[in-house]
Amino acid sequence: MSRKMLIDGEKEGDQQQFDYDLFVIGAGSGGVRASRTSAGFGAKVAICELPFHPISSELIGGVGGTCVIRGCVPKKILVYGATFRGEFEDARNFGWELAEQIDFNWKKLLHNKTQEITRLNGIYKRLLSNSGVTMIEGEGKLVDAHRVEVTQPDGSKKQYSAKHILIATGSRAQRVSIPGQELAITSDEALSLDELPKRVVILGGGYIAVEFASIWRGMGANVDVFYRKELPLRGFDDEMRAVVAKNLEGRGINLHPGTSLAELIKMEDGIRVLTDHGGEFMADVVLFATGRIPNTKRLSLEAVGVEVDKTGAIKVDEYSCTNVPSIWAVGDVTNRMNLTPVALMEGTCFSKTVFGGQPSKPDYKHIPCAVFSIPPMSVVGLSEQQALEEGKGDVLVFTSSFNPMKNTISGRQEKTVMKLVVDAETDEVLGASMCGPDAAEIMQGIAVALRCGATKAHFDSTVGIHPSAAEEFVTMRTLTRRVTAGVKPKINL
Numbered sequence: 001m002s003r004k005m006l007i008d009g010e011k012e013g014d015q016q017q018f019d020y021d022l023f024v025i026g027a028g029s030g031g032v033r034a035s036r037t038s039a040g041f042g043a044k045v046a047i048c049e050l051p052f053h054p055i056s057s058e059l060i061g062g063v064g065g066t067c068v069i070r071g072c073v074p075k076k077i078l079v080y081g082a083t084f085r086g087e088f089e090d091a092r093n094f095g096w097e098l099a100e101q102i103d104f105n106w107k108k109l110l111h112n113k114t115q116e117i118t119r120l121n122g123i124y125k126r127l128l129s130n131s132g133v134t135m136i137e138g139e140g141k142l143v144d145a146h147r148v149e150v151t152q153p154d155g156s157k158k159q160y161s162a163k164h165i166l167i168a169t170g171s172r173a174q175r176v177s178i179p180g181q182e183l184a185i186t187s188d189e190a191l192s193l194d195e196l197p198k199r200v201v202i203l204g205g206g207y208i209a210v211e212f213a214s215i216w217r218g219m220g221a222n223v224d225v226f227y228r229k230e231l232p233l234r235g236f237d238d239e240m241r242a243v244v245a246k247n248l249e250g251r252g253i254n255l256h257p258g259t260s261l262a263e264l265i266k267m268e269d270g271i272r273v274l275t276d277h278g279g280e281f282m283a284d285v286v287l288f289a290t291g292r293i294p295n296t297k298r299l300s301l302e303a304v305g306v307e308v309d310k311t312g313a314i315k316v317d318e319y320s321c322t323n324v325p326s327i328w329a330v331g332d333v334t335n336r337m338n339l340t341p342v343a344l345m346e347g348t349c350f351s352k353t354v355f356g357g358q359p360s361k362p363d364y365k366h367i368p369c370a371v372f373s374i375p376p377m378s379v380v381g382l383s384e385q386q387a388l389e390e391g392k393g394d395v396l397v398f399t400s401s402f403n404p405m406k407n408t409i410s411g412r413q414e415k416t417v418m419k420l421v422v423d424a425e426t427d428e429v430l431g432a433s434m435c436g437p438d439a440a441e442i443m444q445g446i447a448v449a450l451r452c453g454a455t456k457a458h459f460d461s462t463v464g465i466h467p468s469a470a471e472e473f474v475t476m477r478t479l480t481r482r483v484t485a486g487v488k489p490k491i492n493l
Contacts, residue, residue: 016146016161016163017161018146018161018162018163019046019160019161019162020043020044020045020046020134020160020161020162020163021038021043021044021045021162021163021164021355022034022035022038022043022044022045022046022162022163022164022165022166022354022355023045023046023047023048023140023148023160023161023162023164023165023166024045024046024047024048024165024166024167024168025047025048025140025141025148025165025166025167025168025169025299026047026048026049026065026140026167026168026169026170026295026331026333027047027048027049027062027063027064027065027124027128027135027168028064028065028066028067028068028168028169028170028331028343029064029065029067029068029331029340029343029344029347030065030168030170030330030331030343030344030346030347031047031049031065031166031168031169031330031331031347032047032063032064032065032124032127032128032347033343033344033347033348033351034166034168034330034346034347034348034350034351035047035128035131035133036127036128036131036133037347037348037351037352037356038350038351038354038355039131039132039133040131040351041351041352041355041356042355043355045132045133045134046133046134046135046136046160046162047128047133047134047135047136048135048136048137048138048139048140048148048150049061049062049063049065049135049136049137050062050137050138050139051137051153052069052118052121054069054070054074054114054117054188054191054192055070055188055189055192056069056070056172056188058139058298059139062121063121063124063125063128063135064117064120064121064124065170066170066171066332067340068117068120068121068124069117069120069121070117070187070188070191070192071187071340072340073116073117073120074113074116074117074191075187075191075211075215075372076372077109077112077113077116078109078113078191078215079211079214079215079218079372079374081109081215081218081219082214082215082216082217082218082219082374083218083374084218085104085218085219085220086218086251086374086412088102089410089412090406090407090410090411090412091410093409093410093411094409094410104196104219104220106195106196106219110192110193110194113191114192136150136152136160137152137153138150138151138152138153139151139298140299141298141299141300142165142299142300142301142303142304142306142327143159143300143303143304144303144304145165145304145324145325145326145327146161146162146163146165146326147159147160147161147162148160148162148165163326164326164327164328164354165326165327165328166327166328166329166330166350167296167299167314167327167328167329167330167333168329168330168331168333168343168347169294169295169296169299169331169333170294170295170331170332170333171292171293171294171295171332171333171335171338172292172293172295173186173187173188173288173289173291173292174186174288174290174291174292174293175288175290176203176261176288176290178261178262178263178264179262179263179264180263180264180265180266180271181264181288183264183265183266183271183286184203184264184286184287184288185285185286185287185288186287186288186289187208187212187287187289190212190285190287193285195284196216196219196220196221197216197221197283197284197285198220198221198222198284199221199222199270199281199282199283199284199285200212200213200216200221200222200223200224200283200284200285200286200287201224201226201261201271201273201281201283201285201286201287202223202224202225202226202286202287202289203226203227203260203261203286203287203288203289203290204225204226204227204287204288204289204290204291205225205227205228205229205231205232205233205234205257206232206233206234206289206290206291207233207371207372208289209225209227209232209287209289210225210232210233210244210248210371210373211371211372211373212287212289213225213248213253213373214248214251214253214372214373214374215374217251217252217253217374218251218374222254223252223253223254224253224254224256224281224283225248225253225254225255225256226256226259226260226261226275227255227256227257227258227259227260228257228258228259228260229257229258230257230258231245231257232244232245232248232255232257233371233377236371236377236379236383236433237379237383237384237385237419237431237433238383238384238385239384239399239417239419239433240377240379240383240417240419240433240434240435243377243415243417243435244371244373244377244435247373247374247375247414247435248373250413250414251374256275256279259275259276259277259279260275260276261273261274261275261276261286262274262275262276264286267282269282270282270283270284271283271284271285271286273286292332292338293311293312294308294311294312294313294314294332294333294334294335295332295333296308296312296313296314296333297312301314304324304327305323305324306322306323306324306327307322307323309335311335313333313334313335314329314333314334315334316328316329316334316336318361318362319349319350319353319359319360319361320334320346320349320350320353320362328350328354330343330346330347330350331343331346331347334346336362336364337364337367339367339369341367342362342364342367345362345363346362348360349361349362365451366380366381366447366450366451367380367447368380368440368443368444368446368447370439370440370443372440375414375416375435375436375437375439376435376436376437376438376439376440377433377434377435377439378433378434378439378440378442378443379431379432379433379434379443380431380432380433380443380446380447380450381421381429381430381431381432381450382421382430382431383421383431383433384397384419384421384431384483386431387421387423387430387431388483388484388485389485391485393423393424393425393484393485394424394425394482394483394484394485395421395422395423395424395430395482395483395484395485396421396422396423396424396456396479396481396482397419397420397421397422397479397480397481397482397483398419398420398422398456398476398477398478398479398480399417399418399419399420399476399480400417400418400419400472400475400476401415401416401417401418402415402416402472403415403416404416404436404437404469405467405469406437415436416434416435416436416437416469416472417434417435417436418432418433418434418436418469418472418473418476419431419432419433419434420432420456420459420473420476422455422456424482426455427455427456427457428453428454428455428456429449429450429454429455429456429458429459431450432446432450432473434473436469437469438469438470442469442470442473445470446473459473459474459476460474460477462474
């Protein structure tokens with residue numbers, strides 16, 4: 001049966017009796033959204049998820065998934081906690097008389113963080129229940145194109161049949177294969193450490209590495225970050241990557257580009273860290289922040305013939321359908337654009353397509369994202385490099401680098417940098433980026449403008465909010481450089 005017939009409403013196996021119209025494996029952001037919206041269209045829905053725990057494994061997880069329990073939410077809570085260190089330093093020049101010694105209680109923050117994610121786990125359960133979705137606790141795996149087997153916490157197993165099966169099991173942190181790798185932790189454990197480390201070594205240059213470096217340094221730890229490339233945050237705009245690196249170093253974080261770890265050795269006073277360049281460091285904690293891999297290993301995909309790529313990600317078409325017409329997948333398990341709001345979008349589009357009679361493809365254009373370093377960076381649309389690679393012709397680049405008004409009093413030497421990438425022929429704004437306080441809050445509004453096809457003339461004709469950093473986006477009148485595809489831009493920082 002063709003995929004078009006499935007989308008148009010004729011479902012394979014319609015003559016069969018199923019327990020559910022939809023069975024979802026994985027109650028993270030994408031799975032919960034797809035379950036609720038499908039139930040809203042009148043579908044009979046069940047969802048399974050592992051028992052709750054802040055630190056995940058193959059046997060524990062929790063409703064809410066990575067973002068709510070061991071990702072975005074608890075990470076941002078720790079970022080807030082770490083930001084206060086700089087705020088206290090800045091406050092003195094604003095007239096606040098602070099004692100020289102300010103104590104930080106890590107255990108109190110950890111307790112409050114855990115309380116919050118536990119509360120959110122309960123809220124997500126209630127959202128499912130109130131939507132009429134049947135919640136089943138346990139590990140799900142495929143039996144065939146229409147059956148799922150769930151292993152419950154007591155070890156018992158039960159099978160359920162469904163007209164459609166949606167896989168939304170997300171991703172999990174991966175470890176690097178070096179001697180002593182068992183001594184390192186991942187982001188899961190990093191969010192639940194019993195003691196605050198004084199010496200930290202981080203392997204990786206992505207957003208997880210940069211964010212945890214900012215968190216631990218903000219809480220007073222000595223932090224060393226090792227990564228293979230010249231700059232952290234591969235895939236982001238090169239100019240903004242350099243700004244983030246400079247800010248990290250300005251905050252006292254030690255960066256080691258072009259360097260990896262070779263071995264970890266357990267010592268009485270910590271972990272001895274050897275690098276591939278012959279360096280040696282001591283650490284209380286070593287964090288592997290070297291990316292995440294799709295969580296597909298225990299789903300029995302091969303038994304049903306669901307195709308995966310070399311990373312283990314489930315292959316799907318533009319409607320999130322696998323090569324097996326009754327099996328679908330959304331979120332990080334598909335390794336398309338691994339962001340929580342994207343998983344929500346994919347889950348909604350799935351529901352509209354399968355149960356709402358509205359064939360809907362996820363739209364990945366102009367999706368904003370943020371790196372919650374201190375200060376944060378946020379982007380939307382194309383970077384300068386991407387605009388040139390996609391053959392947009394000549395690209396106009398407008399930049400603004402300035403000392404935020406707050407820093408003129410606090411004395412902190414840390415500039416905010418903003419950037420617009422514009423199509424020289426059409427005047428359309430192709431991309432925007434910012435590194436500085438409130439970057440994510442500002443970029444959300446810029447994303448709306450880009451979705452509406454805003455031009456540089458639209459930005460120029462918009463009245464700014466004064467005094468604010470955000471107004472710089474509508475006052476950048478002077479061209480920084482014009483770049484032609486194939487010509488490497490010269491960037492002066």
